[in-house]
Amino acid sequence: MTVTAPERPSLKHRLAERGVDRTLLLLVPGVLFVVLLFAYPVLYGLQLSFQPAEGGSPFANYSTFFSDPYLADTIWTTLRLAIPAALINVLASIPIAYRLRGRFRGKRFLTTILVVPITLGTVLTAEGLKQYLSPVGWFNRILMALGMDEPMRLVPSWTAVLFSLIITGFPFAFLLTLSYLSGIDPTLEQAAATLGADWRRRFRYITLPLLAPGLAITFCLTFVLAFSVFPSAYLVGLPQGETRVMSIAAYEAAFRDGDYPMGSTIAVIMAVVMLVVIALVLAWRSRLYRGATGGKG
Amino acid sequence: MNTAFAELHIDHVSRAFGEHIALRELDLTIKGGEFVALLGPSGCGKSTALNCLAGLLPLTGGQILMDGKRVDTLPPEKRGFGMVFQNYALFPHMSVRRNVAFGLSMRKVARTERERRVDEALRLVQLTDHAAKFPAQLSGGQQQRVAIARAIVLEPRLVLMDEPLSNLDAALRLEMRSEIRRLHQTLGLTTVYVTHDQEEALALADRLVVLRDGLVQQIGSPEEVYAHPANRYVAGFMGYRNLLPVAMSTSDTVTGEGFTLSGVNRDGLTEGAAVAAFRPTDVTVADTEGENTVRAAVEIVEYHGREQAVEARLPGGEALHVRTESRLAPGDEVLFHVPRERVLVFAP
Ligand SMILES: Nc1ncnc2c1ncn2[C@@H]1O[C@H](COP(=O)(O)OP(=O)(O)OP(=O)(O)O)[C@@H](O)[C@H]1O
Numbered sequence: 001m002t003v004t005a006p007e008r009p010s011l012k013h014r015l016a017e018r019g020v021d022r023t024l025l026l027l028v029p030g031v032l033f034v035v036l037l038f039a040y041p042v043l044y045g046l047q048l049s050f051q052p053a054e055g056g057s058p059f060a061n062y063s064t065f066f067s068d069p070y071l072a073d074t075i076w077t078t079l080r081l082a083i084p085a086a087l088i089n090v091l092a093s094i095p096i097a098y099r100l101r102g103r104f105r106g107k108r109f110l111t112t113i114l115v116v117p118i119t120l121g122t123v124l125t126a127e128g129l130k131q132y133l134s135p136v137g138w139f140n141r142i143l144m145a146l147g148m149d150e151p152m153r154l155v156p157s158w159t160a161v162l163f164s165l166i167i168t169g170f171p172f173a174f175l176l177t178l179s180y181l182s183g184i185d186p187t188l189e190q191a192a193a194t195l196g197a198d199w200r201r202r203f204r205y206i207t208l209p210l211l212a213p214g215l216a217i218t219f220c221l222t223f224v225l226a227f228s229v230f231p232s233a234y235l236v237g238l239p240q241g242e243t244r245v246m247s248i249a250a251y252e253a254a255f256r257d258g259d260y261p262m263g264s265t266i267a268v269i270m271a272v273v274m275l276v277v278i279a280l281v282l283a284w285r286s287r288l289y290r291g292a293t294g295g296k297g
Numbered sequence: 298m299n300t301a302f303a304e305l306h307i308d309h310v311s312r313a314f315g316e317h318i319a320l321r322e323l324d325l326t327i328k329g330g331e332f333v334a335l336l337g338p339s340g341c342g343k344s345t346a347l348n349c350l351a352g353l354l355p356l357t358g359g360q361i362l363m364d365g366k367r368v369d370t371l372p373p374e375k376r377g378f379g380m381v382f383q384n385y386a387l388f389p390h391m392s393v394r395r396n397v398a399f400g401l402s403m404r405k406v407a408r409t410e411r412e413r414r415v416d417e418a419l420r421l422v423q424l425t426d427h428a429a430k431f432p433a434q435l436s437g438g439q440q441q442r443v444a445i446a447r448a449i450v451l452e453p454r455l456v457l458m459d460e461p462l463s464n465l466d467a468a469l470r471l472e473m474r475s476e477i478r479r480l481h482q483t484l485g486l487t488t489v490y491v492t493h494d495q496e497e498a499l500a501l502a503d504r505l506v507v508l509r510d511g512l513v514q515q516i517g518s519p520e521e522v523y524a525h526p527a528n529r530y531v532a533g534f535m536g537y538r539n540l541l542p543v544a545m546s547t548s549d550t551v552t553g554e555g556f557t558l559s560g561v562n563r564d565g566l567t568e569g570a571a572v573a574a575f576r577p578t579d580v581t582v583a584d585t586e587g588e589n590t591v592r593a594a595v596e597i598v599e600y601h602g603r604e605q606a607v608e609a610r611l612p613g614g615e616a617l618h619v620r621t622e623s624r625l626a627p628g629d630e631v632l633f634h635v636p637r638e639r640v641l642v643f644a645p
């Protein structure tokens with residue numbers, strides 16, 4: 001009598017168990033796209049940054065960057081703009097989204113209005129802001145009409161850049177926060193109410209903790225948007241001073257001085273700084289509760 | 298803390314959503330310690346009534362009085378009513394213990410007292426071993442019990458339950474049903490319980506309120522509602538599955554197509570169209586033609602253990618539902634009998 005060993009499942013079957021089957025082919029266009037348009041340029045820039053224009057050590061560009069305060073300080077300049085902008089965007093969107101989370105008339109109209117600044121893009125916004133806040137712009141004309149003697153000098157300034165980052169970043173943060181909020185089961189708040197929590201404590205103990213992971217993501221996204229600010233820092237800011245952000249330094253290195261490797265180096269450092277901030281935020285987020293928003297049936 | 302009350306008067310409470318009136322002039326007085334079930338088909342306004350009581354929905358008419366004092370003007374957090382939600386609404390980011398403790402922390406109950414009462418509540422619902430878990434790590438029945446513990450730990454003067462058992466499987470439903478009744482009795486609660494399951498309502502409640510389209514159809518004890526349904530809708534809901542369109546011939550006999558029945562005239566009809574209502578379990582197989590016999594052709598037979606559920610076709614084409622221990626087969630021409638005292642005649 002022969003005992004046949006249990007037959008090994010076919011290779012195809014075993015691969016399918018691990019999620020490898022023909023549907024993977026659907027990913028091919030996406031992977032190609034990422035490789036050609038993202039991975040290749042990034043890797044190209046990365047290797048370029050290690051080939052200094054004047055030759056020498058592969059790290060020469062990096063040591064130049066960190067030893068030259070004019071360059072190294074752009075990190076702080078950029079963070080000083082991007083972090084407040086991202087914080088303001090997130091913090092301002094919480095109460096407004098909380099207030100508007102239910103269904104009401106005109107919600108679609110409001111969201112449309114809010115999407116407009118996103119579609120306008122940063123250049124147009126910065127241009128508009130420059131006109132609006134200029135000494136002969138509307139803002140000053142209104143102030144003068146109200147009895148001011150002299151127009152205020154509002155542009156160029158750090159505040160104007162921050163303001164433009166809020167105009168473009170806030171709608172984005174608001175829409176994200178709103179969608180995270182509407183993912184929270186409304187009966188949770190009702191339950192808290194029947195247990196004696198007024199709206200403040202419902203917000204503090206129920207909504208906010210459930211919203212926090214979403215807020216972390218929202219912060220990261222608006223932070224990244226603000227960190228790579230270029231047009232408004234140039235147009236309404238002080239590109240040689242208070243708003244000399246990293247993208248300006250990179251632009252100057254590559255296109256004014258023709259030093260592509262240095263430009264790439266600054267771009268790589270920008271990416272690393274952003275990744276560090278995002279990693280910190282996500283590390284904080286991983287300590288939060290992150291289950292399905294909303295109660296299980 | 299929450300003082301018990303003698304009487305909660307729901308005084309002609311209405312709630313409309315735009316044009317649609319979900320609850321019409323609900324008028325009901327609940328005594329302290331009572332177990333009241335709101336019963337009705339889906340969409341009849343049960344949840345609306347409960348949410349109005351809890352303060353989660355503003356009233357569009359009427360008022361709610363507790364021992365003569367208005368409570369419908371209070372926000373939910375000031376009413377001191379406990380509520381068990383249909384989907385449990387457990388806080389997913391808190392452990393079982395913190396879920397149950399939530400109401401006590403909101404009321405600033407001191408820590409030792411709070412711990413004691415949480416332990417007590419967890420013991421009551423037999424969840425002591427699961428105190429450290431999160432809601433997502435619990436089975437449906439356990440989540441259910443957390444929801445109940447969270448509501449009763451405050452010793453609320455009124456407990457509201459919105460179809461708390463509808464998401465559970467049949468066996469667990471029976472178990473939790475006795476659990477709820479047991480808690481109601483041992484803690485001396487006053488409970489308003491919403492369900493669309495007549496059996497559940499009959500088993501649990503001291504008093505039933507049957508709703509249809511936002512309108513109260515009947516209020517009464519389980520016996521009253523079961524044996525003396527007020528109209529054909531309540532009858533239909535209470536297991537009178539046979540609702541045959543008939544015409545009155547005398548004050549206690551009616552004729553349908555191909556049959557004549559004697560019954561109890563509930564609406565004082567003397568002529569015109571009516572509905573003859575009786576339960577499938579009251580129908581038996583007859584040997585000889587006589588009073589209250591009808592002939593019907595068996596179409597569908599379902600096996601239910603000792604009994605069979607039979608659907609037969611009457612000469613006029615209406616379905617006759619029968620539950621019987623006699624063994625019947627599709628295609629049989631059978632003579633059925635219904636005792637006259639079991640046939641209720643209602644206005645259509
Ligand atoms: N927020 C709302 N807006 C508009 N109509 C509503 C709203 N809530 C409920 N209704 C309507 O009111 C009626 C009663 O609803 P309710 O939720 O009280 O029904 P129910 O008896 O609890 O039903 P179910 O057993 O399905 O839970 C329904 O017709 C429903 O469509």
Ligand SMILES: [Mg+2]
Pocket residue numbers: 343344345459
């Ligand atoms: Mg309901």
